[in-house]
Amino acid sequence: MSDPSLTLQPIGFIRTPKQVKFQTPHQPTESVPESSVLELLPDCHYEEALSDLAGFSRIWLVWWFHRNSPWRPMVLPPRGPSQRRGVFATRSPHRPNPIGITPVQLLGIQGRVLTLGPCDLMDGTPVFDIKPYIAAYDSFPEETNGWIDEVDALHAGPPTFSVTLSDHAVVQAEWLWTHWQIDFRPRLIELLSRDPSPHRTRRITRREPDGFMIGCGAWRAIFSVSEKAITILRLEAAYPLRFLNDPHKTGHMPDRAAQLAYHAQWPQEEIRRPTQQG
Ligand SMILES: C[S@@+](CC[C@H](N)C(=O)[O-])C[C@H]1O[C@@H](n2cnc3c(N)ncnc32)[C@H](O)[C@@H]1O
Structure with a gap:
């Protein structure tokens, strides 16, 4: 053949x-x-x-x-x-x-x-x-x-959930925008206001003790849900420092410089595990 x-x-x-x-x-x-x-x-x-x-x-x-x-x-x-x-x-x-x-x-x-x-x-x-x-x-x-x-x-009509950013998350989002022109808030709000439940493709998982986490490209948002109100508690870089600084990781790492700067800005925030970029 x-x-x-x-x-x-x-x-x-x-x-x-x-x-x-x-x-x-x-x-x-x-x-x-x-x-x-x-x-x-x-x-x-x-x-x-x-x-x-x-x-x-x-x-x-x-x-x-x-x-x-x-x-x-x-x-x-x-x-x-x-x-x-x-x-x-x-x-x-x-x-x-x-x-x-x-x-x-x-x-x-x-x-x-x-x-x-x-x-x-x-x-x-x-x-x-x-x-x-x-x-x-x-x-x-x-x-x-x-x-x-x-x-x-199912999705006809207004979104089911209201989404607000905590003061801390607003400061982080503004910093990302001002210094790196990175802003994923509109998409975040669009996705979560419809349905914040865990979903593999939407990259929503449980993240205790706060509630949930959604992957947003090279970033993450940690959020809580109470009735129909969602609060974005904080934003995180998705890659841990050891990953970002590893000279052997030569593959495409989106927003690498911005993530490094973000770690320097908010060093207290623990990054638990690397994610797939998506
Ligand atoms: C749902 S697909 C639909 C694509 C196209 N409109 C279609 O119907 O064939 C669009 C998604 O593909 C992904 N995408 C875009 N460019 C890509 C690429 N070069 N490689 C892999 N995924 C890609 C993005 O996540 C985007 O949201």
Whole structure:
């Protein structure tokens, strides 16, 4: 039998401010005024291949989840109750061929550089193809959406939980923003206000004595829950100092410099164990 494998070459790589998965929405958030840049590779005639695309206000990106673990037949989607679903019934990155598709606004083209609207790709993601989004072909708003419709019905209406930051957490968040332009509060509040219960994909676990912990990229928030009120007690760097200072750990460690500075700023806070970046 002939080899059934195929070879694909990226046509370019995306540049976005999103270094870690936590910063990346599960689908693009159109309301956020944000732009990304897709730079196509030189010397491939891509400038020519882009001609006539400028009139389309939206394009499809076909891309590769390059920062991924192996595929799984059943996955735990970030939305909804803690229930596994067949990967083909989800948009999970953990696919046999980890191909992503995103319909993204096309804001401009200069040479082989495309300026795009909000997207759900992490920085450096390889892109394989671009196609025009054609509403008449690509949009079927009346179709049913299986378990997603059920979850949406559950989430209809205002969020169930109120989320407040303690004074200490506000100081920490402001420090992160002022010194490192890192701010994960909006996403934190969005996630927790819906459902703060332990969930592997949402990276929420019990953390005694305070209550719970949520992983936020290279950071963590420790929070308590009382009835429908959530209090973010404090923020932590996710990696312990011994990890951050270990010269043998050469892999990608997001926000490393910021985490080191954070440890220096709040040295009293014990970091119990390293987490997977996510
Ligand atoms: C739920 S997937 C959906 C992707 C795409 N819109 C789709 O439907 O195929 C989006 C998530 O993939 C993750 N992601 C983005 N770029 C990635 C990459 N290059 N490697 C691995 N995961 C990535 C981010 O966590 C993001 O929230």
